[in-house]
Amino acid sequence: MTRIWSLLVLIAALAFAASPWFTQGFNGFEPDQFPTPQDDPPVQPAGYAFAIWGLIYLWLIIGAGFGLVKRSDDPDWAAMRPPLVLSLAVGATWLPVATVSPLAATVLIWVMLVSALVSLFRVGDTDRWFQQTPVAIYAGWLTAASCVAIGLVLGGYGLLPETIAAIVALGIGLAIALFVQYRLHRAPEYGITVIWALVGVIVANTGPLNIAVVGLCVLGIIAILALRGTDTE
Numbered sequence: 001m002t003r004i005w006s007l008l009v010l011i012a013a014l015a016f017a018a019s020p021w022f023t024q025g026f027n028g029f030e031p032d033q034f035p036t037p038q039d040d041p042p043v044q045p046a047g048y049a050f051a052i053w054g055l056i057y058l059w060l061i062i063g064a065g066f067g068l069v070k071r072s073d074d075p076d077w078a079a080m081r082p083p084l085v086l087s088l089a090v091g092a093t094w095l096p097v098a099t100v101s102p103l104a105a106t107v108l109i110w111v112m113l114v115s116a117l118v119s120l121f122r123v124g125d126t127d128r129w130f131q132q133t134p135v136a137i138y139a140g141w142l143t144a145a146s147c148v149a150i151g152l153v154l155g156g157y158g159l160l161p162e163t164i165a166a167i168v169a170l171g172i173g174l175a176i177a178l179f180v181q182y183r184l185h186r187a188p189e190y191g192i193t194v195i196w197a198l199v200g201v202i203v204a205n206t207g208p209l210n211i212a213v214v215g216l217c218v219l220g221i222i223a224i225l226a227l228r229g230t231d232t233e
Contacts, residue, residue, distance in 0.1 A: 034156025
């Protein structure tokens, strides 16, 4: 079964990376997909930040390929594979769903996040750059993206004003990130990726300046760095 799971990880990673090719023109939720159009939501990072998806796709495929060729029957890799397959398989359906329903897409991205975090906590001790790093970066970006989706839903359905929705969503994301980074001392790539997303949010909120959102992001970055700075493991 370990060899089968190693193959499934590669298939799921390839399907996940190929999904954008089947959703031409999708560049995020359209403003009019929400009852309250989200033209420039403060919770969303600047556009350049989403370029990290290229790195995530590539590194997941490389890691999965290495795992299949070199570690297909290695028990150190076994535990992290099933939840990663689930996350990537759901991820392969996310873009088509997102073009139709932001609410359904929000549910799916949280399934992706939870299963990715389970995989990250199950990562073994060998082959850090092929086993741990791609999952850590993937889970870090999903932590940010899932909370951005929450912020868009809260603001887009008129449940909260946009800035308050951003603060609530970013607060949830930071709570998750700090908990994960505290419990998982061996994956700094996770925290670095969350910081990348927070910097993107800061850039998006500097013109005009949204002091509440920018301030929360700065505090979040400081907290993540401080947590890593006290880590002696």
